Structure formats: C-alpha cells, structure tokens
Amino acid sequence: MPEGPEIRRAADCIEAVLAGEIVEAVRFGLPRLRRHAPTLRGHRVTGLETRGKALLTHFEHGWSLYSHNQLYGVWRVQRRGRLPKTNRSLRVALHTASHSALLYSASDISVWRTEELAAHPFLARIGPDILSPALSWRVIAARLGEARFARRQLADLYLDQAFLAGVGNYLRAEILFAAGLDPARRAGDLGRGERGRLARATLAVSRRSYETAGIVLPPRLAGRLEREGLPRERRRFFVFGRDGHPCYRCGGEVQRYERGGRRLYRCPACQPAAA
DNA sequence: TCTTTATGGTGAG
DNA sequence: TCACCCTAAAGAT
Numbered sequence: 001m002p003e004g005p006e007i008r009r010a011a012d013c014i015e016a017v018l019a020g021e022i023v024e025a026v027r028f029g030l031p032r033l034r035r036h037a038p039t040l041r042g043h044r045v046t047g048l049e050t051r052g053k054a055l056l057t058h059f060e061h062g063w064s065l066y067s068h069n070q071l072y073g074v075w076r077v078q079r080r081g082r083l084p085k086t087n088r089s090l091r092v093a094l095h096t097a098s099h100s101a102l103l104y105s106a107s108d109i110s111v112w113r114t115e116e117l118a119a120h121p122f123l124a125r126i127g128p129d130i131l132s133p134a135l136s137w138r139v140i141a142a143r144l145g146e147a148r149f150a151r152r153q154l155a156d157l158y159l160d161q162a163f164l165a166g167v168g169n170y171l172r173a174e175i176l177f178a179a180g181l182d183p184a185r186r187a188g189d190l191g192r193g194e195r196g197r198l199a200r201a202t203l204a205v206s207r208r209s210y211e212t213a214g215i216v217l218p219p220r221l222a223g224r225l226e227r228e229g230l231p232r233e234r235r236r237f238f239v240f241g242r243d244g245h246p247c248y249r250c251g252g253e254v255q256r257y258e259r260g261g262r263r264l265y266r267c268p269a270c271q272p273a274a275a
Numbered sequence: 276t277c278t279t280t281a282t283g284g285t286g287a288g
Numbered sequence: 289t290c291a292c293c294c295t296a297a298a299g300a301t
Contacts, residue, residue, distance in 0.1 A: 002282035053283075070283045072295040088296075107294050108284085122284080161284085168282050214282090240282085260289080263281090 002071060004166025005210035008050045008131050010075040015048040017077055017099035018057065025095040028109075033092075036111040039063055040094075052126050052165025056117065057094070057101075064114045067092065068122065073106025126165040130206040140164065140199035150188025154198075155259050157187055166206065173240040173265040174216045175205045182271045183257075183264055189274065216240075221248060239265040 022044045026037040044060040055075075057065040067073065073091075076084065080100050083090070092103035103109070110120075117123055127143070128135050143149065143164075149157055157163045158172040167175070176183050179201035181194065190198065205216055215222050215236045225235035233241075238248055243256030243265060252269040 006282075068283080070294065071281055072283090105295055159283090170282050262283095 002053070002069065003168035003171055003209070004050070004052055004130050005171075005206060006214060007053050007055055007069065007166070008210055009213060011048040011050045011055055013077045014055075014057070014075060014101045018045040018094060018096060018101055019047050021045055021096040021099075023059075023094045023096060025093070027090070027093040027095075029089055029091040030107070030109065033109060033111065039111060040065065045094075050131070050166075051123055051129055052161050053168070054122060054126075054165075058114055062114050064112050064117055065092070065094075066108075066110045066112055066117070066120060066123075067103055067106055068108040069103075069106050070108055073108075074104050076102045076104065078102070122161075126161045127163050128165065130164050130166040130171075130202065131210055135203070137196065137199040137203050140202050141195045144187045144190060144195045144198060147188075150186065152187055153183065154181060154185050154187060155183035155264055158183075159260070159262065164202065167202075169262050169264075170216075170237060170240040171206060171209065174209075174237055175202050177239045177265075177267060177271060178205050180270055180272075182273050183259075183266055185274055217248070239267055241265070 022042065023040060024042070026041045028034050028037055040059060040063060043063070046058045046060050049056040049058060053068060055067050055069070074088070078084070078100055080095055080098055083102070086104065088104035090102060090104055091106050091109060094101045112120065128139065149163060152160070154176055155172070158167050158175065159169065175198070179198040181198055209216055216238065217225070217235060222235055239254050242254045245254055246252065247254055247267040247270060250267065250269045252267055254265060254267050257264045257266065
C-alpha cells in the first residue's frame with residue numbers, strides 16, 4: 001500500500017470506523033511499542049491525517065500514532081471479531097466497540113505527543129503533500145523554479161519527499177510521462193510552460209490515482225483493456241512496468257532504466273531528450 | 276529451500 | 289553511490 005494516494009485511501013477507511021470513537025483495546029505487535037498501548041487505550045480518535053506516505057491517527061487527549069508502511073505495510077479495516085487468517089505479522093490493532101483497524105507488516109511505527117510531531121525526523125523534512133487540497137499547481141510550479149531544486153534531475157526530484165511528499169516510483173514515472181518530459185531534464189532548465197505543464201500533471205495524476213484506487217489510465221482506455229482480458233495490474237499505467245510494450249499514446253516502445261537503485265520508465269518518443 | 280524483487284527510507288563515505 | 293534496514297511474495301533451483 002505504498003504511495004500517497006493508497007495511503008490516503010487507507011486513511012479514509014480507517015477514519016470511517018475510528019473517527020469520533022473510543023479505542024477500547026490496543027495491541028502492538030512490536031515489543032518496543034507495548035508500553036504505549038495504555039497511552040492510547042480508552043481514548044477517542046479525533047481524525048486521521050496523511051502527510052505524504054506517513055499516516056497519523058490522532059487521539060483526543062493529545063497523542064498520535066505515527067505509521068509509515070514503507071514497502072510492506074498494509075491496513076485492514078473490519079467489523080470487530082475474529083482476525084483474518086494470514087501469514088502477515090500484526091503490528092497494530094485498534095479496536096472500537098464495533099470495528100477494528102489492523103496494521104500488518106509495517107515496522108516504522110511510533111507514538112507521539114501530537115504537539116511534538118513536528119520534531120519527527122521524517123515529518124520535519126518533507127515538502128507539501130501532493131493530495132493536500134491547499135496545494136495548487138502554481139505552488140508546485142514555483143517550487144520547480146526554486147534555486148535549491150534547480151540543478152536536480154526530475155527523476156531524482158520526484159522521489160525526494162522534501163520536494164513533494166507522497167510521490168513514489170510509479171507516480172514519478174506516470175507524472176513525467178503525462179507531462180511529456182524526459183526524467184533526465186533538470187528542473188532549472190525547464191521553460192515556464194514546461195513547469196506549468198509538469199505542475200498540473202503532478203496534481204492530475206496524483207488525484208486520479210487517489211480517486212480510482214491506483215488506476216492512472218483514463219477510464220475509456222482502462223475499460224477497453226479490461227474487456228481485452230488484461231489483469232488489473234497490467235492496465236493501470238502508461239509506462240510504469242511496461243518496458244518492451246508499445247506506448248498507448250504513440251506506439252513506440254516503452255523503455256526501462258535504472259537510476260539510484262530504482263526502476264525508471266520512459267517513452268522516448270513522448271518524453272524526448274532536451275534539444 | 277534458495278534467491279530475487281518491490282509502489283520506501285536512512286546513513287556512511 | 290552504495291550498503292543496509294525492513295517484510296512478503298514470486299521466481300528459480
């Protein structure tokens with residue numbers, strides 16, 4: 001459940017059953033966290049918040065649960081009762097009178113005084129959340145023009161949570177494809193029009209992914225591919241994971257590269273190198 | 276049963 | 289740039 005849109009959707013599901021409710025029982029699977037269970041037990045959840053890929057569960061008495069799913073974590077929400085049969089390790093269980101929110105496999109979990117969250121090492125350094133309603137394309141465009149980001153390649157900038165929080169490897173590839181920009185371009189070399197185009201694509205792709213639970217392709221195309229029998233995982237993206245296949249836009253072959261230990265995808269024709 | 280891979284992140288050099 | 293941490297599933301043997 002890795003990138004910003006997926007985390008925000010998980011937060012929505014948890015919020016639906018926890019917000020306004022008292023958490024009657026708390027269980028932590030990690031020994032180092034067990035002492036915090038009494039801190040949260042018996043208190044009301046005020047709401048869920050996401051900051052990039054970090055998820056915060058806020059309690060009325062001024063405490064918050066921080067969790068980051070990294071690559072592996074996954075939240076499940078269910079009616080209170082028997083826990084599902086699974087090989088995954090249960091790391092957090094929050095039970096209200098009627099429901100349970102269960103976090104499996106994640107390892108980056110901690111309990112904080114809400115007022116001290118700003119000091120969290122990850123939260124302290126991340127940039128604006130891509131799904132924040134307050135984030136406009138103009139803010140992103142302005143950020144792209146800032147001196148501290150100017151000499152960075154877009155490929156690197158778009159994985160840097162200090163630039164924008166919530167973008168991960170698939171959003172990076174899909175956003176840069178949507179903007180028609182070569183990932184090797186440097187932020188400072190973009191023209192005004194290109195910055196605007198990239199900023200709008202950043203919001204559009206992120207929001208679409210949130211709304212569709214991760215399907216970046218437009219509905220018509222996604223529907224056609226579904227009728228052709230492609231499994232869901234194979235009909236989500238324009239370029240991510242599609243190396244060797246024809247680009248949906250131009251028919252050219254999607255290419256795969258390696259950069260910083262992460263896979264990077266690009267359609268050379270739709271995202272031409274700078275002249 | 277092993278090795279590899281992954282939509283993530285940190286810290287050393 | 290690289291090694292490493294983390295966990296689970298998929299692939300190779």
